[in-house]
Amino acid sequence: MTEPHEEKRAARIDRIVGDVLAGRHLKATPSDATDHEAIRVAAALAGSREGYPRMSPAFRRRLTQMLQKGEAPAWISRRSALVAGLGLAAGAVGGALASEMAAPVSPRTRARETVEPLPALGRWVDTGLTLADLEAGVPRRVTAGAIGAFLVRHGDQVSAMSAICTHLPCELVWMADRSVLNCPCHNLAFTLDGQPLSDRYPPPPTLPKVRVRVLAGGRLEVLGT
Amino acid sequence: MNGELGQPERFDRRPGEVVELPDHLASPVEIALEELDFVYAYIFARVGNRADSEDLTQQVALKAIPRLRSGAGPSAIRSYLFATARSALATFWSARFGLPLEELREDVWVDSRQEEPTRESVERVDRILGKLPANYRKLLELRFLRGYSLKEVAAELGTTLGGVKVMQLRALRAAARVGSDD
Numbered sequence: 001m002t003e004p005h006e007e008k009r010a011a012r013i014d015r016i017v018g019d020v021l022a023g024r025h026l027k028a029t030p031s032d033a034t035d036h037e038a039i040r041v042a043a044a045l046a047g048s049r050e051g052y053p054r055m056s057p058a059f060r061r062r063l064t065q066m067l068q069k070g071e072a073p074a075w076i077s078r079r080s081a082l083v084a085g086l087g088l089a090a091g092a093v094g095g096a097l098a099s100e101m102a103a104p105v106s107p108r109t110r111a112r113e114t115v116e117p118l119p120a121l122g123r124w125v126d127t128g129l130t131l132a133d134l135e136a137g138v139p140r141r142v143t144a145g146a147i148g149a150f151l152v153r154h155g156d157q158v159s160a161m162s163a164i165c166t167h168l169p170c171e172l173v174w175m176a177d178r179s180v181l182n183c184p185c186h187n188l189a190f191t192l193d194g195q196p197l198s199d200r201y202p203p204p205p206t207l208p209k210v211r212v213r214v215l216a217g218g219r220l221e222v223l224g225t
Numbered sequence: 226m227n228g229e230l231g232q233p234e235r236f237d238r239r240p241g242e243v244v245e246l247p248d249h250l251a252s253p254v255e256i257a258l259e260e261l262d263f264v265y266a267y268i269f270a271r272v273g274n275r276a277d278s279e280d281l282t283q284q285v286a287l288k289a290i291p292r293l294r295s296g297a298g299p300s301a302i303r304s305y306l307f308a309t310a311r312s313a314l315a316t317f318w319s320a321r322f323g324l325p326l327e328e329l330r331e332d333v334w335v336d337s338r339q340e341e342p343t344r345e346s347v348e349r350v351d352r353i354l355g356k357l358p359a360n361y362r363k364l365l366e367l368r369f370l371r372g373y374s375l376k377e378v379a380a381e382l383g384t385t386l387g388g389v390k391v392m393q394l395r396a397l398r399a400a401a402r403v404g405s406d407d
Contacts, residue, residue, distance in 0.1 A: 013397065030324075036324065047272065055261070
């Protein structure tokens, strides 16, 4: 047996449920207070139908734009000012965040992309070093125009990686006592494979690889500018 | 050797200038933006629709992110974001039903330290459904989890549209009672 009042309530609750299931706003009002727990259960049931609900790309973009438009905390500007000489400004921070937010991400498991610097007007630059100048496990810092790199010897091979920290644009320095490349700005270290040594979250990208070649006589050239 | 461009340098010492910067690798904003995915999922698991989930996630971002300390670590940021999300949800329900916050049962469905904040919520829904009479459980599963329209549910259960609406109300009320004991 149903009472007219119950039918009316049932129709009302179904309108609320229909909206929620269609992705629309939950339009409960104080007149629904007596059924507030039933409505919350309905919302939770609707919320459990997606295994892992994700922000839509459009919403992610809107959120990013909103955060870029000056709502960012003041300390971003302060931090940016500290490295202003290196050309990083709040916009650059925002831009980096924007690119992260715009792309589909997988929380916690996302791999941050490392981009190899390829100078548009690149040319092979003699480093002035030969293979014999490199000691295994001891990197040597070289510059090739705009490219700063560390060279590392692996037997008869040489690898090279960027000398700039991937979190803030600070010059890495070789810490011989710890056998790491250290960022003096954050006391963050990288291995000689370019991997960040950090349990902090999220990890920064690995150091970009720089192209290097060994010529006759062991001469070492780096692709620079 | 190219004397102009290829000067090797040895950097086996720290530069003289020490720059004061936040102690943490990732900025609080960067961490917070990562966490907003979890916040969104947390909210969606409670309000069940995209429109309100987006509004509330945006509220949380606007309220919490400007207040993050520059030295805050990931766990502190996560806790603050989820505390802000719980507060936003409480205000949301309070405004909808015109009820004071203290009359709304505290939302303790999810431990914000969980890797997947929606998992516990989904498990709780399963537990509640499991405790309902079979006809109520079937109705709610068809309607909410399998996306049946009310007409389709009525056809499946062999009842009228009006009848299934009433049954849905009763099933939700029963689920709320089970949930309050859970």
